[in-house]
Amino acid sequence: MVNVLLITFLMTLFYIAIANRILTFIRVLAVQGVLLFFVVLFQLEEINTFNLILILMETIFFKSIAVPLFLAYIIKRNKITREAEPYLPNFVSLIITTSIVVATILLTNAIKDSALDKIFFIVALSSLFTGLYFIITRRKIVTHIMGYLVIENGVFVLSLAVGTEMTHLVNVGIMLDIFVSVLVLGIFVNRIGNTFEEMSVDNLTNLKD
Amino acid sequence: MFTYYIIFAILLAIGSFFNRNILLRKIMLVAFLLLQTGIAVYGFLNLHKTEMEFFTYDSLGIIFLCVLTILSYTTIYHSYIYLQHRKDNTRNQSLYFFALILLIISMTCVYLANHLGVLWVFIEATTLSVAVLIYHERTQLSLEATWKYVFICSIGITFAFVGIIFLSKGLQGSGSSSLILADIPAHLKNANVFWLKLAFIFMLVGFSTKMGLFPMHTIAVDAHTVAPPPISAFISTTLMNVGFISIFRTYSLMAGTSIQPWMNSILLWCGLLSIFVSVVYILKVNHLKRMFAYSSLEHMGLAAIGIATGGIGYFAAIFHMVLHSFVKASVFYQIDQIHRVFHTYILSKTGNYFSKNITGAIVMLILLISITAMPPSGLFVSEFLIFRSMFEAHQIMALLFILVLFTLVMWALGKNILKMLFVPSSHPIETKEPLKIRPIESVSQFVLLAGAIYLGLNPPAQLVNLINESIMLLPK
Amino acid sequence: MLSLLLILIAAAFFSGIIVRTKSIASGRKGPGVFQPIKDVIRLFKKGAVYSETTSIIFRIAPTIYFASVVMAILVIPFDESKGIISFKGDFIFFAYVLALGKFFNIIAAMDTGSSFEGMGASREALFSMFAEPAFFILMGSLALLTGHTSFQEIFYSLHVGSYISYAITTLATFVLIMITMIENSRMPIDDPKTHLELTMVHEVMILDNSGFDLGLILTTGYLKFAMYGALIVNLFIGMVPYQYSIPMFFIIQFIIAVVVGLIESFMARFRMGHNAQYIFALTSVSLLIFFGVLLVLEKFV
Structure with a gap:
């Protein structure tokens, strides 16, 4: 079942690659949050209340509700046009995303470590690199945040793959940090929206030698 | 506590x-x-x-x-x-x-x-x-x-x-x-x-x-x-x-x-490239703060090389970071005064700082000596130790490369700073009468610089012990 | 033998059901289910008119196109009965026989010298080109999963067991339906009802065909639909006894036809420039199927 969820997660990456509208991005991010929730739920060996609340907070509340709503608010407030406006056509994006997935599959296949849950590893690495790719090729600043969130989701899957036992305190700290950084990024997007007419990274090229 | x-x-x-x-x-x-x-x-x-x-x-x-x-x-x-x-x-x-x-x-x-x-x-x-x-x-x-x-x-x-x-x-x-x-x-x-x-x-x-x-x-x-x-x-x-x-x-x-040798070579390349990039930009930069930002990049590169070469380099890298902190902090405190005098960070619009704020200008002169690691600057000692570790690690080519680059840095920083201190600007911005800077504001820089020189020439036993203790686990 | 019969029967209804669904969905009374067949029969009674600039290719192309699809139908199995032709690796034969027919269709369109038809031909070639890897990766994955290389054996031994194979079957169905739509030039990719030559893909290629040839091409289209439908059916039925599988065949074909009709009623066509990426997405998805198969086979853990 977990495998099915993870393969669906990979499909959402393809979907982002060909999505035209920013709102679609946001929805896909929300869906990814739900998928991750179920993945963690199935991975959990023992369900106690504290763990459950933590996971709920981390995936459903944070990834699927709070952040998408916040992003939608930013888009509405700054009157950002709905088209995603990538530098490269979606077709090229799709090909590159696909080749990223294939490359990670090949890479993972080359690893000789029997203790590794490879499908997690593939999904994590693919979304890490796909997120980076989205950041590089999108012109809008909001889509950069979305790329960052895709990377965060990848890291989340990766930490599941390794099964790291971080202390709860550290876990909460990490969650809080990411949440605050998204918030701060959002605030700065608002500032940029107030300062410049158009929210595009082309405005942010004044600092150079 | x-x-x-x-x-x-x-x-x-x-x-x-x-x-x-x-x-x-x-x-x-x-x-x-x-x-x-x-x-x-x-x-x-x-x-x-x-x-x-x-x-x-x-x-x-x-x-x-x-x-x-x-x-x-x-x-x-x-x-x-x-x-x-x-x-x-x-x-x-x-x-x-x-x-x-x-x-x-x-x-x-x-x-x-x-x-x-x-x-x-x-x-x-x-x-x-x-x-x-x-x-x-x-x-x-x-x-x-x-x-x-x-x-x-x-x-x-x-x-x-x-x-x-x-x-x-x-x-x-x-x-x-x-x-x-x-x-x-x-x-x-x-x-x-x-x-x-x-x-x-x-x-x-x-x-x-x-x-x-x-x-x-x-x-x-x-x-x-x-x-x-x-x-x-x-x-x-x-x-x-x-x-x-x-x-x-x-x-x-x-x-x-x-993987230690592998890490060493990665860090060495990282450091070399950092120094190279910083030098390329220092030579052409026309912004006071960016110039010193690139100078920081150069010193960080040197510290990375210090770790990479090992031996005395570990000690020297930490030591270098400590001294660099004191010197570079005073640079930026002084830059605040310069900005209040000239209302700009653009180097070509500044000049004749000596006549406008003599205490600050003296600080700047000492800073120039300190940051380019000329003796008696404390950084001279730590850089010398890093060079020694490079020599011992048989990185002669890298060492020569860095020495050439450092000469260029010295030239570029010296040219820009001395020009700012002594030569009247060719296109000055004449705004309102510049503020008088109180000399007491420069005291902190004198203290920090003196501290850096003192630490470099005569490092107290406690500091040496602390550094030695932190590199104890590393291979010799 | 059985599959040929079933497909012929299904082909007779298929287009009619689509048309009927569309008319009901849009609140019209619409033509009867047999109207497409009647149209074809009417066309068969007519002679054909050929442009003076065309060569022999234009005349033989519809026949070859028709023949290729019939050949392709011959390899499709149904339940326990093999197709009339069945050998190891017949799915490759299937794909390339269809490609041969399409190739003749394309060069016939070029043969007319009409600029519109050339444009349509190039679009159709592009779309098929992108759909082809998806089909092969899909069939290859299924072959890998079952360890067999002919249609009949693949479908016969396709067990639906774990969660992951449910996922694979779902994805495979999705990919096959999309390929069906592309190969038949239906809605999200191409709009058969469009009246502007510039936006046509398949329709513009057959502008110059008339009478008997046109009837042949239309018949081929119906057959093709039923053929892909039969493939999808095969994905589900495995080795159910005949008394269940034959009704299931018709029910699934009916559902597919209704779905196609609904898609055509409620979806707008993709923008022409975006088609390539949607078709390529199929390849990406079938790569995921391949990946899932590797997981099932534990070649990968």
């Missing part, structure tokens, strides 16, 4: 966020400085004590904590002067000191953290708090720089987290899941080399956003450009120390494994 420190410091931060009274603000800042001094002294007296499970007063942390404490005094003092002259409204001033106190707290936590996860959490905290400070001037440029800084640092830090995950994967091979720094090296002996290499690369890239090493150096340079000068001083010194300490800890974790 550490619990009290955290609680009271955060209370002071919150207090200064809501406080609008000038006198009360001064009292709170002094209280915070005393608290910071308290934790540094307490830590120094209680070496190796662990508090709150995740924080240990280990020798490396204490060295940089002491540097931070000393620089907190000067930075808060100069921030106060800076804000007074900008005539900012009191709300912005409150926000400034709130963020500054949070920044100092989170840097303290990074230095003392003994758990990789905690280290990570507080590094991200430094990014967020320093963002507020970089954006203090509220201009388009500062917006751009802040956005880049926060965004790329966040991504970099995420990469560092991926590195930590890989490291714990490597640890699992030997049946351990603890990420306490002291526990890790013992379990890495027979870990899978592949994971260790991945972990090191990711962590190096991630932490070098903080240290400002080559692939990620641009954001730190941009941040220097727009931040208030006292904050530039922090970005260039204590924040870079944060990056350094993280990379150094990562390196010492894996130094006992078979």
Whole structure:
């Protein structure tokens, strides 16, 4: 079942690659949050209340509700046009995303470590690199945040793959940090929206030698 | 003690966020400085004590904590002067000191953290708090720089987290899941080399956003450009120390494994490229703060090479970071005065500084000697030690390459600074009568520079012991 | 033998059901289910008119196109009965026989010298080119999963067991339906009802065909639909006894036809420039199927 969820997660990456509208991005991010929730739920060996609340907070509340709503608010407030406006056509994006997935599959296949849950590893690495790719090729600043969130989701899957036992305190700290950084990024997007007419990274090229 | 420190410091931060009274603000800042001094002294007296499970007063942390404490005094003092002259409204001033106190707290936590996860959490905290400070001037440029800084640092830090995950994967091979720094090296002996290499690369890239090493150096340079000068001083010194300490800890974790030669060559290349890039830009740059930002990049590159070559290089790298902190901090405090005199950072519009602010000009002259590591500057000693370690590591070609580059840096910095000091500007900006700078504002720089020279020529036994203790675990 | 019969029967209804669904969905009374067949019969009674600029290719192309699809139908199995032709690797034969027919269709369109038809031909060639890897990766994955290389054996031994094979079957169905739509030039990719030559893909290629040839091409289209439908049916039925599988065949074909009709009623056509990426997405998805198969086979853990 977990495998099915993870393969669906990979499909959402393809979907982002060909999505035209920013709102679609946001929805896909929300869906990814739900998928991750179920993945963690199935991975959990023992369900106690504290763990459950933590996971709920981390995936459903944070990834699927709070952040998408916040992003939608930013888009509405700054009157950002709905088209995603990538530098490269979606077709090229799709090909590159696909080749990223294939490359990670090949890479993972080359690893000789029997203790590794490879499908997690593939999904994590693919979304890490796909997120980076989205950041590089999108012109809008909001889509950069979305790329960052895709990377965060990848890291989340990766930490599941390794099964790291971080202390709860550290876990909460990490969650809080990411949440605050998204918030701060959002605030700065608002500032940029107030300062410049158009929210595009082309405005942010004044600092150079 | 550490619990009290955290609680009271955060209370002071919150207090200064809501406080609008000038006198009360001064009292709170002094209280915070005393608290910071308290934790540094307490830590120094209680070496190796662990508090709150995740924080240990280990020798490396204490060295940089002491540097931070000393620089907190000067930075808060100069921030106060800076804000007074900008005539900012009191709300912005409150926000400034709130963020500054949070920044100092989170840097303290990074230095003392003994758990990789905690280290990570507080590094991200430094990014967020320093963002507020970089954006203090509220201009388009500062917006751009802040956005880049926060965004790329966040991504970099995420990469560092991926590195930590890989490291714990490597640890699992030997049946351990603890990420306490002291526990890790013992379990890495027979870990899978592949994971260790991945972990090191990711962590190096991630932490070098903080240290400002080559692939990620641009954001730190941009941040220097727009931040208030006292904050530039922090970005260039204590924040870079944060990056350094993280990379150094990562390196010492894996130094006992078979990938050490590989790590050395990566760090060596990182350092060489950093120095090369910094020199290329120093030669053409026309912005005072960017010039010194690139100079920081150059010194960070040198410190990375110091780690890479090993032997006496470990000692020299830490020593270099300490001395560089003192010198570079005074550079940026002085730049604040220069800006108040000329109302610009553009080098070609400045000139004849000697006739306008003689104390500051003398400081600048000493700074030139110190930053280019001419004797009797303390940096001369540490750079000399690094060169010696390179020589011993048979990196003659790299050494020659660096020496040539350093000559160029010396020429470029000397040309620009001496021109600013003595030659009248060809296109001066004649605005209102420049402010008289009180000589007392330069006292802090004299003290820091004298300290750097003293430490370099006659390092006290305590400092040497602390450094030696922190590199004890590394292979000779 | 059985599959040929079933497909012929289904082909007779298929287009009619689509048309009927569309008319009901849009609130019209619409033509009867047999109207498409009646149209074809009417066309068969007529002679053909050929342009003077065309060569022999234009005349033989519709016949070859028709023949290729019939050949392709011959390899399709049903339940326990093999197709009339069945050998190892017949799915490759299937794909390339269809490609041969399409090739003749394309060069016939070029043969007329009409600029519109050339444009349509190039679009059709592009879309098929992108759909082809998807089909092969899909069939290859299924072959890998079952360890057999002919249609009949693949479908016969396709067990639906674990969660992951449910996922694979779902994805495979999705990919096959999309390929059906592309190969038949139906809605999200191409709009058969469009009246503007510039936006046509398949329709513009057959502008010059008339009478008997046109009837042949239309018949081929119906057959093709039923053929792909039969493939999808095969994906589900495995080795159910005949008394269940034959009704299931018709029910599934009916559902597919209704779905196609609904898609055509409620979806707008993709923008022409975006078609390539949607078709390529199929390849990406079938790569995921391949990956899932590797997981099932535990070649990968």
